Amino acid sequence: MSRMPSASAVIRDFLRNYEMLDRMWRYGIYSPLEILRQSLPGSLVHMLHFIDHVSSTLDRILVFDPALEAILYEQLGDVTRYRMAVDRQDRRHWAGISGYWYRKAADRNPNTGRIQHSLAVLSHSDALQKLFYLTKAFVCVQPLDGRRTIEISFNHWNGLALQRDSMATHFVVAHSVLLTDGSGERLNTLTNDFMSLLPMHIQRPSSRNQHEVYIMSCNIASVLGYGTPVYPHMADLFSKKQSSGTANESSSAMEKEDAIRLTFQILSVLLRYSSFPNAIPGIHISLAFLWRVSFHRSVMESLEATVPWQAVTGFLNSLFSHNTGFSRIQDEKFPIGEYETAPQLPEDFLIWGQVWSQFYYPNNFFKDTSGYGISIDEMDSEEVVRRHRCLWLGVQIAKFGRWITYS
Template sequence: MEDMTVSFHHSPSDSNGASGNWPFSGHVNELQHDHQMGNSSIDDQNYSYYSDAGGEPQGMIKQLRIHPVTEEQLINEVKEIHTGLVMVEKKCIEIDRKQAQSKTELSQRQWQTLVSLHRTLLYKHHDFFLASQHPSAGPVLKDLADKYAMPARMWRYGVFSFLELLRQKLPGSMEYMLDFIYLSYSMITLLLESVTDFRDTWIECLGDLARYRMAVEEFDKRDRELWAGVSRYWYNQDENQENGRIQHHLAVLARPDILQQLFYYTKATISVRAFPIAFDSITKLVIPLMNMQSQKGNLTTSFVTTHAALLMQAPVDEFVSRANVFLATLQNEISQVRRNGQQGVLFMSCNISAIFHYGSKYGVMETDFTLKLRNPTAEDRLSAIKWVSGASTAANHTTYSDLSSQLLFRASSLTFHTLIVMLGQVGDANMHPSVHISMAFVWCLMLNPAAIQRLEPLVPWSLLATYLNSLFDPDTIISKIEDESFPLLDDSTAQQLPEDFLIRGQAWSRVYYPERFFEGAPTEDNRPSIEGYSTEVARRHRCLWLGVRIATVCSSYSY
């Protein structure tokens, strides 16, 4: 059974999960009233009664007068709900903790009681969210759910802890685990529709629940694949693709495709919000493959074992041997690159992660590469030009350990030797996506002089120039590729390319894309499975535009 990953790590301020002093306790007593939330009074005079003679109405019934819910009513309602919620939450924490340490099998009645208790906690949370997010609620009331991490508490104490207990007690708890998964799934789906402020949280919870359902399905392969697809659907709906934890979840769902797993794990390490646990997951993935002979295995296996040698800091001879096997295999099988060339994008993305030493804070590039939350400015370009022209100050003299420098050199060599093989396939459109993201990476490096000065000698500039010249077609819009602005074509052309979604969320790629570039972008299920001609035209313009941009700040080749 797969290892499950905790999706939330928030801990309430006390050991029992309670939130401490409730902010309204000081003044709620002053807000005395006789109404409960949602109640309204209807005066007798609003009705016209039927007469005794003939039963005919004396007149039309007026519209009923409904009193709106007031802020005071909502405050009292939320306070009352939270008091009950904390009581049930404490009980759930206590029982889950006790049963997790016990090896005693629970009876049917005990399981039913536990399911009922956790169901009650979910209902309490549902009521809390509806009351605190009511349209009549003020800003302070609406902020309570976020301030006290109520979504995280609901998941951790209402769902996750109990699911882990149920999983621990398998197979005897299977029936109750399935029932509780379906119950939680229904409740969170309801919250997704009614409490939209926490949409990304609910989406991740639904993905996690579907992943649990997949994990416990050990007999029906079709059901397992179905729930894996459901989980993947929810994770891809998440608008916050900068979250490395989501990428880690997608890696788990990618089994047994080791290339997809390595891609998502490595992406998790260099996401804007990196997920450090992914480093250990990469290690567990690649170590079993280290015993395979370098001369055996297919393209994917040789690639993953090369990364294993990098990750495990194998002797340089072993790394070179494995890298040469991969590059030779790639050269022989380059015409069979699958997924409309996207397989090559996965190779390059993993290699870029290796350059950053898989997100390690001790990596050389992690120190040199200045990440920005904005697009490159004229100041960035001027800094790059000064470095190239020699007008800048002396090169970065920061001292690094020999090991860190060696690992950077190995990863960079693997990256650009892979690119050399791809650049040799002039005329093969399947290589364009890989070349595109490679050039995007080089462009981002050029805007960071301290970073590019280490890698500039390894970039195959001559081959790159030859490849770019082959991309010019009669339909090339010269003004687009020479303009400083990001090359967006006409409105009839999809602005996002398939590979954009693969490098989206990686920390280095933020410098490449314009602000709000992915706003309104189609989800994975809504993207065309077959690329049209317009996609290829847009991709060629991107590559040429990047070539011109790089040439403006680089002395190694010109436009």
């Protein structure tokens, strides 16, 4: 009725004004699901029937009114997660479907940390991806609330490094120690072990798994102080395009000295192995972060001594070639392609919605989230776009006249 052409504005806005979908979820779906879950295994058959009924109902609403997709995608992901929890035989199948709905929900609600946390819960096979989604959930524009949520998420990782000798394991446990215990000998040991394993990982055959982006995104989250009393202040800073800065900002940032040191030690390794394609996306988002920090001088003052500026300069110089579009990298505007459209890179979607990246992208950059703004089918084409993006960021940082120069 609310979507009939003849309906009045009051009727059309009824669902939104009275939060009917949220109320339907809270009282008509979530509460019965929890009652059924608490009565397992006796209620298993009834729970499966109820999940199937709810899923088909939500699908019909979605078909009838696509404008509600931002809410319905997340609800479909939640319902399918219940199915995943009770259907042990097809757990992986249902996890894939739930992740599909959550990713569509994240495209419609990129600033919502709650959805990123749901994706973290589903990331069982990739520890780096799980840590990425978890940390992103707490540095989104609308972050997930709750220090206890972070601690619970990290608890099962504390002894992991003793069980498996892998780069990813050392990294996630190092972050667990960084967040829960702060500095210490264990953090130094884990960091050194991770740093010794990282070069081999970077040198693997070209991969689309975005591990280097996950790593640097997690590091940036730790620099911002996610899950600590520092974070709300840092989030407030980055919600503005720039700030004049106060002494209080610097002291807040410096509380994360170990995170800062870890972040730029890892960036140094990526820069050292920048001849390998896997390293460049991680360097790209690091440069984007440094550019955004440059607008908050007092925060940059707490980072600048640790940033490997000489290596950054050497990397940027290595990107110049005969087809470098100098007019594009010197322009104040975000670099665009030959069709006056800015192509989207895979890592753009990963940092989209994080509080620090708000002013990096132009308006409507993610208008079409079904794929790239311009199709980038060839790896070489993607590398050209990324190279120009890095050079543009380098030129913009150089314009501050403090850390690097461009002529």
